[in-house]
Amino acid sequence: MVLILPTVSAASETNPERILDYPWDHSPITVYIDDSNVPEHYSPTYYAQIEKAMKYWEEGGNGNLEFTPVFKLVDSKEADIRIKWVENLEIVEGAPPGVAGYASPMVSDGRYVKVDIVLEVGNYQGKAWRQYGDGTMLSVAKHEFGHALGLGHSSNRRDIMYPEYEQREDLNPLLLSKYGPILRMAALAAFAVLLYLGVSWQRSRKKRKKLEDKYFK
Ligand SMILES: [Zn+2]
Incomplete structure (x- = not known):
């Protein structure tokens, strides 16, 4: 959850929807899927x-990558990208309500060193538990992988990186104007922030709209 921000030179200067143009310094990118320690409703x-x-x-993908990623599934927790599921992010990880997944990158010298992706398998709608279907899981996974490949959020509603179900206050802080000036300070060596690159599921559009207005006008 603690992120060391990349230095200025590494941030994308050509595409505002990218956090890093080249987040990985090697290929293939190894991926570990933890399907042994799974929650009840996995x-x-x-x-x-x-x-x-x-x-x-x-x-x-969505055409916004500067490079073509190649993935390799490995059976090792030392993998570049690690994926696991939890029953409910709000309960298990203390995530804000409505967040369905997040990608937490560890950054060093402007590159990703590791990215942990945590996905929940369902959420409460009112008091009723509802498990995610494969379609939802696929959308959330694509979105979180997008973050793991250096992308931020898209303002295009049709884009997979549009935070369709996401709480805007959990947006990648790198993209918030509040942090923009800090990012541009080359002198900044390290800066820890709490990062939730999450996608939430079927949460109040009204609330989202409000936050959208707040951040994206
Ligand atoms: Zn996101």
Whole structure:
């Protein structure tokens, strides 16, 4: 959860929707999917959604990457990207309500060193628990992988990186104007922030709109 911000030179200067143009200094990018320590409502079909999400980005994704990623699944927790599921992010990880997943990058010298992706398998709608279907899992996985590949959020509603179900206050702080000036300070060596690059599921549009207005006008 603690992020060391990349230095200025590493941030994208050509595409505002990218945090880093080249987040990984090697290829393939190794991926570990933890499908052994899974929560109660995990579905074995989720695994294939991760594979589909990886393929999506290998085939160009949303067109906003500066490079073509190649992934390699490995059976090691030393992998570059580690994926795990929890029953509910709000309860298990203390995430704000409505966050369905997040990607937490560890950054060193303007590159990602590790990215942990945590996905929840369902959420409460009112008092009723509802498990995510494969379609939702795929969308959330694609979105979080996008973050793991250096992308921030898109302002295009049709883009997978649009925070469709996301709480705006959990936006990557790198992109918030409040942090912009800090980012531009080359002297900044290290700066820790709490990062939730999450996608939430079916939360109040009204609240989102309000936050949108606040941050994106
Ligand atoms: Zn996001």
